[in-house]
Amino acid sequence: MTQVLRPPRARPRVMGIVNVTPDSFSDGGQFLSAADGIEHARRLIAQGADILDIGGESTRPGAAQVSEFDEILRVVPLIEAIRKASDIPISIDTMKPGVARAAVKAGASIWNDVAALRFSPQAPEVAAELGCEVVLMHMLGEPGTMQDAPRYDDVVAEVEAFLLARALTAMAAGVAKEKIWLDPGIGFGKTVEHNLALLAALPRFVALGYPVLLGASRKRFIAAIDPSAGEASDRLGGSLAAHLHGGATGVAAVRVHDVRETIQALDVQASILGA
Template sequence: MHGPVDSKLYLQPLGFLRGCRASGAVKDGHAWWLAGGQQGIGLAFTLVRILFRHEGMAVDEVTLPVGHIGDYQADLSSFHQGEMDRLLGQIQGVRPPLPCGEGRTIAWDKPVIQGIVNVTPDSFSDGGRYDQAEKAVDHALALMAAGADIIDIGGESTRPGAEKVSIEEELSRVIPVIDMLAARSVPISIDSRNARVMKAALGAGAAIVNDVSALGHDGDALKLVAQQNCPVILMHAQKTPDVMQDNPQYDDVLLDVYDYLEQRLEVCLAAGIDRANLLVDPGIGFGKALEHNLALLSNLSFFHGLGVPVLLGVSRKSFLGALSHEPEASQRLAGSLASGVAGWEQGVQILRVHDVRETRQARDVWQRLTL
């Protein structure tokens, strides 16, 4: 089945194999490497889902073994043939190491763990526990010792219903913490949507920007990140935190989120941001109902078509409580780990978590299961 000639084409890698099974299938031509085989111990996909969207709605789709892709592609229009080549190249292409300042890089030979430090009084899971600089620094050092590859520091809660804080307040929360951690070997990301905070944090020693608005909230953020030549995580969110859970609606949540992130990537590239500095996050829980979150989690591999590393943030989130009937965020470790493993099985490169030690243990075991 083929979509209309003016429809948009999407590709999703499916049917994943790992370890020696993946290597053998790739050698025999029955599988292709995802992201050059970098993720974990090497992920390969055996199937490709081909989907067409026309006038905002999915109109046709088919799932084929990789060995049948060539014959299928030959029957497409020249435009769709070119799109298939482009998307397959982005799905299979090696992701360059992530530059993190002072000669440091993050490689993709294993799933990366980003540890959360909320220097806020009102974050949904640990609000108030680390809202003083000394407590936040101690917590960050504990996360580093537990195995965090990145420490993510934020001074403004973006939980559902959260109110905006002043720039001055956000700066007063995060900059002292970054100052005290900057000399450590673990890179720091600044979780902010405000350009002044980003600039001050990068000046204090942060290396990565993590923006829930995908550089769309602050008009100065795009230019700043381009000038600083630093990595940036572009997240999808519908509306702002104070109202984002007020009856979120999508035509097709998977395609809508993909299209938004693709558009933000294009804006960043046009502004002069290096593609090697770009990462995406589908924004689980940010303007999504339970069914939206489940649709995204079941299809995380869809976002590899964007050609950049994918970050997943599911730790302790409310959808886990809804699925497991657990009202306390701090008691959702098992659900967080289950969701994280599901992400790794689809090639997610970064997992953003509260529980670093437990996540590292899960990762180490997961990596060794199929050598």
């Protein structure tokens, strides 16, 4: 009988991605119906996901906005179905306060906001009202324009300053500090060099004292390093490398498409570091 070892060192939590969108960069159109979405969610839960991140609007470069009404129609039935089947924590990936409110009412407990509560003037107050955990992510511009020649004088310092300012804004509105997460926004208004600099600087972000979420799964910078990975589904190796680096530097969670493979990699890493 094979001996089963438990990693002696805590690994980051693994957030599995469930997109109910027709145009997400990696899995757009695969899980358009609530039935398809719940089946995918069940699969990720069975693979060991710690959190599920539900998205109803693509934030890929050049993506068009979806109405609040349509986004709610996409995500709420899925969240309700997942909540009936499992008590796994659910994150809602949205910029819109109205969608976040509907999602939390349906059973979500985390608001993952790529706009860092900037989409609406009411967003910080809504986050405080909901009392859920909030992920504040850095994005230069908006999804439709963020990759149009992004420039920084010092990408690490500017992203750090932005995230700290947004955390202060959230707390001023009434969001408890212990509810706030930070995400440097890999791929959101960054060149390959910017992404690599932010990944190298992860210890600096972890040292800020907030949990850090890292989302590098299947991102385009991997294909810039390995041109053979033109399709998003060909970027597993690069995704694992980035998330293993995140695990070694102390990020609190990683947001991924490939849950089983990521958990296996992180558990092996944790076992090696704890040996």
